[in-house]
Amino acid sequence: MGKILVTGATGNVGRHVASQLAEAGLDVRALTRDPGRATLPVQTVRGDLTAPESLEPALRDVESVFLLWPSFTADGADEAITAIAKHARRVVLLSAHGADDPGSHYHEVERLVRRSGLGWTFLRPGGFAVNTLGWADQVRRGVVRWPYGQAARSLIHEKDIAAVAVHVLTSAGHNGAAYVLTGPERLTQAEQVRVIGEVVGREVRWEEQPPEEARELLTAIWGAPEFVESALRTWESFVTAPEVVTDTVERLLGRPALTFRQWAADHAAAFSAPSSQPSS
Template structure:
């Protein structure tokens, strides 16, 4: 049986993917900086994508790799892709919808994978529903203050991203494909806040924040000014040109993508 290596295995998507593959009886190995603390139900080995020299043991006997890049730049990615190509035959890269833009680090990641000699599939999700957990403290106070409340997003449940990744890793016919993954419909950011409030049984209102104020706060939290600038531009663009909605999840999995309301209900405890 071919072995699958899952990087980013302790994150929102990776943990779901490890569980789904493990439940399917597949031969899965998880990569973690601290295997002892990872608490994963599969073989877990020590390794760090930011230190490519640590990857050799994790890649032994591996045929397929799920690659989730951990940084806001592609620095060092060439060494990681080279290491993967020495051992594996294919890679499924968790990319992003903006990967076609040359300034995106995902653009460079995809370029490296395309030229690696590996079989490849790119998963390009829209916004992650789980990123709205950034609002958790504000939700508890009953008011979310954030910019661009009218930005319409097609946020996707991390469980759906993992399910598509599991399908692609375990079935044929996906080499050379770039799949755009979204939720089944759009909600504005203000509507997302309302839905979260309904899921936790508490009224939560939206308060529009000036982008300049948000820029300062997010830069302090993320420490990546270029990424903050890109995020603000993207959110602003979704006010006049709502985020795309695709049926890729339905086509690949044979069921509709999970709604944002389902995601909010699944994560109600995280906001309470």
Template sequence: MGKILVTGATGNVGRHVVSQLGEAGLEVRALVRDPERSRLPVETVRGDLTAAETLEPALRDVESVFLLWPGFTTGNAADMVTVIAKHARRVVFLSANVADEPETHYHEIERLIRHSGLGWTFLRPGGFAANTLGWAGQIRQGVVRWPFGQASRSLIHEKDIAAVAAHVLTSAGHNGAAYVLTGPEQLTQAEQVRLIGEVIGREVRWEEQPAEEARERLMAAWGDPAFVDGALTTWERFVTHPEQVTDTVRRLLGRPALTFRQWARDHAADFS
């Protein structure tokens, strides 16, 4: 098996992809912006997906790419896909479960990859359990003030996304597949907060926040009106139409997806 390039290698998912592939004894190269600070147990090379010309050295002798696109716009994604297709044979793209939603940068990057000549697999996770780390400061105070407490999600552990990515990168039969990945259960946002409190041994209550107030706060944090409005619309929809649960993790890995409680145990120190 040829060398695998992992982008986003220091992020929530990428670092687990790197470690799982490395532990399997595979040739792994990590694309990072600062190799000196990355401290990864594999070969690292400096590069930036938003500057396609920096990818040439990273792609030398690479057969497969795990691709995680940074940001909320396509930017120079067309140039990036062209450079990858010039060197590699296949790409596993960490997309999102937005097939039925209005056009996003994920749709455009998927289109670019489909027409690139690369073999491809798209991983389309729903909500990331790791996104609840944004509540950490409030959880330490005992109250989470956020909108749409009854929005029901099937949040997925980043380790499961990474495990699926590693499996797809190292086994046959996945070209042209688009896998929707979720956790094994539906929990409302208020239930997620309560469960985190149980795991860390602290009572934490939910306080409903008006959507417009939340929008102001999210705009200050994210800065992209379309992304903020899309998130709020999605959370509101999940109140009456809960996020789907799939068995994709079980089918691909031969074990159940990790629960949100397990994720909370793994991250208990982040909330304490």
């Protein structure tokens, strides 16, 4: 098997992809903007997907690429994918469940990959369990104030996304597939908070936040009003139409997907340790 390049290699999913590939004894290279700060068990090369001219050293002798596009827009993706297609033969793209929406940047990145001439597989996870780390300060204070407490999600552990990516990168039969990945169960956001509290041994109460207040707060944090609007619409929709649950992880890996409680146990320290940031 040829060399595999992992982009987004210091992120929540990419670091697990790189580590799992290395543990399997495969030839792996990681792309990162700052190799000096990366702590990965693989060769690490400087490069930036938004600067395609920087990718040549990372792509040398590469056969397959785990691709995570690092932006909320598809600007520059065409040039990056063209650069990848000059070297690699196939791409496993970390996309999203909403990629069928023509207004989504995931939709556009998928379109560019399809027309690139590369063999491709799309991973389309739903909600990431790791995003609930955004509640960590509030969990420590005992109250999580957030909108749409009754939105039911099937959050997926980032280790499962990585495990599927590794499976697809190292086995045949996945060319042209688009896999929707979820956790094994649905929990409302309020139930997620309760589970985190049970795992860390702290009573944590849910407090419903008006969407207007959340919109202002999230726009200040994320700086992308259109992304905030999309997130709020999505959470609202899950109140009446809960997020889908698939068995894709189990079918591909031969074991059940990890539960949200398992995810919370893996990250208990993040909810228990004192915050290094001032409370807002």
